[in-house]
Amino acid sequence: MxxxxxxxxxxxxxxxxxxxxxxxxxxxxxxxxxxRNHHLFQPLLYQVATTVLATSEIAWPIRQLYRDRPEVTTLLxxxxxxxxxxxxxxxxxxxxxxxxxxxxxxxxxxAYFGHDEWAPVAPGLKTLEDATTIRRRVLLAFEQAELEDDPARRDALLTFTVIGAGPTGVELAGIIAEMAHRTLPAEFRRIDTRRARIVLVEAGPRILPAFTEELSAYARRELERLGVEVRTGGPVTDCTAAGVMIGDEFVASRTLVWAAGxxxxxxxxxxxxxxxxxxxxxxxxxxxxxxxxxxxxxxxxxxxxxxxxxxxxxxxxxxxxxxxxxxxxxxxxxEGRPAPGAFRYRHQGSLATIGKRAAIIDFGRIKLKGALAWWIWGVAHIYFLIGTRSRFAVAWSWLWTHLSGQHSARLITQKEILREEASRLQG
CATH class of the missing domain: 3.50.50.60 (FAD/NAD(P)-binding domain)
Structure with missing residues (x-):
């Protein structure tokens, strides 16, 4: 050999x-x-973007993973x-x-469907850098709204638009809504964060199109119960620092997140x-x-x-x-053996969470929704994390959030970028 x-x-x-x-x-x-020097658990990246988890809880240095494998060389x-x-x-x-x-x-x-100029104002979510950018923009929007006297500008600062209603978009919109309506109200004095407007935009006829119509409809009802404004059947036609065009309608929104392609x-x-x-x-x-x-x-x-x-x-x-x-x-x-044949994908089910106490699961013949689905979703994600420390850290963060309603990763950092973001939000 x-x-x-x-x-x-x-x-x-x-x-x-x-x-x-x-x-x-x-x-x-x-x-x-x-x-990058780390492996990223992308299914939970949106929870870093929405202040539930810290970056270190869902990423691990690649070199560390293979420190006991001398035959493996890692190159950055x-x-x-x-x-x-x-x-x-x-x-x-x-x-x-x-x-x-x-x-x-x-x-x-x-993918911005030929409109790469939208990227600076509507960041996507694929990396830790993306997650911390979105987290900083969401938190800064509330801070700038607290300083704003003009009602129209304040409303624009308190309007958050998520473009694309697949699992990532739905999960982002749900947690931003929970944060605005349940976590932050007691912490601000000049604004009522419960007046925040969270808009979820989907060009297709329904959200979560990979799921059955019944589960999709349930997810929409849960989002609307959380205060999310769900807009379907109308594509986004423009994104700017001032807001978003949904078809022919302009929505003033200073924080846009791209989850569409x-x-x-x-x-x-x-x-x-x-x-x-x-x-x-x-x-x-x-x-x-x-x-x-x-x-x-x-x-x-x-x-x-x-x-x-x-x-x-x-x-x-x-x-x-x-x-x-x-x-x-x-x-x-x-080893000179025959090839194992053609690749055959074994679908193990589709999962999506809506906020912190509801989820949907499609295992084919078995379909679940509600609190039980949320617990199964959580156990499945913890199981696939790398290492006991990460599993314990994520489980503790979720338990703390579940019991207290507080998010543990709400620091705004990087002073130089803060100035740029504040200037962007001020228009």
Whole structure:
């Protein structure tokens, strides 16, 4: 068996880490490249953005995860291209890394549907930096409203618009509403935070379109019970620092959050292969790039068809399953065994939470909603966190929030940025 086989993994997300984990004990050297030094538990990122959790509770240094794996080398760097003829990966700092097997798990970022100029005023939520930006903007909006004497400007500061009503948008809108209506009222004197307006905008006919109509309708009722104004059937046509255009209607809103779409990394461009509309590389049933059997593409970077012809969803369980599959493929090749066959995605259910005491779960035949679904959602997320410390920290933060109604991560930091944000909010 080839002892020196070099596997290069680009991306330390769910798929990349599952792959490296499952290669433990295989006769390979592994180089894991990521442009950030941490693995991020993205399903709970919105709770950092809305002050429920601290950044350290959902992110872990990648080097720390593999400190006891001498065959794993971690590189902090940004990939600029792949040369399949020389089997090399080029980094932005000039370093060139050769590979025997390459796995691209580079994820996705926000998609503004041709309006990238909206990004500065309507940040998306994919990284810790995004989360802390949104958290700072939400908290500063309340602080600036406390200082504002003009009623119209104060109303604009107290209007929060979330664009896109998938799970992330619904979860963001629900917690912002709870914070405004239940957590903050006793802490401000010149404003009533309960007058805050939280607007959730969805271009389609209903929120959470991946769920059944019954669960979607329940989620909408719960959001409206929390005080969220749900707007469906009308696309956003413009985003500015002053507000948002929903169809032909302008809504004055100084805090916008984008949760409406994603765009894959440029992996398909690096490999010069076909991609779908979202930029995801079209791969074969073994998750390899067409014409490049030694290159795998997984996670949000890949477009993979299920047996019924529908695409595998871009969620964490799918990426983990793909990472595990590729690890089996690599082991089979190295040991001269037949390949494990085509990748088959096993859907384990869809979950979304609405505020801190309600959720919806779709396990196929079993569908749940309400408080029981919320508890199951919480247990499932805690289970998939890395390490006992993180599980305990998140469980304690949730318990504290549940019992006291207070959020534990409400610090506004970065003084230089604060000046810029305050200036933006003041118009």
């Amino acid at each position: 080839p002892e020196g086989h070099h596997v290069v993994v680009v991306g330390g997300g769910f798929g990349g880490l599952q792959l490296v984990h499952d290669l433990k004990g295989a006769p390979v050297r592994v180089t894991l490249i990521d442009r 760097g940004e990939v600029k291209g792949v040369d399949t003829s020389t089997k090399t990966v080029a980094l932005a700092n000039g370093l060139v890394v050769s590979y025997d097997t390459l796995v691209l798990a580079t994820g996705a970022t926000h 994603v765009q894959a990394s440029p992996a398909a461009e690096w490999l010069a292969i076909e991609a779908d509309r979202a930029g995801r590389a079209l791969v074969d049933e073994e998750l390899t790039a067409p014409g490049h059997p030694d290159v795998f593409v997984i996670g949000d970077t890949a477009s993979v068809k299920q047996a019924d012809g529908t695409p595998v969803p871009g969620i964490a369980p799918a990426a983990k399953q793909q990472g595990a599959f590729v690890a089996r493929m690599i082991r089979a090749r190295l």
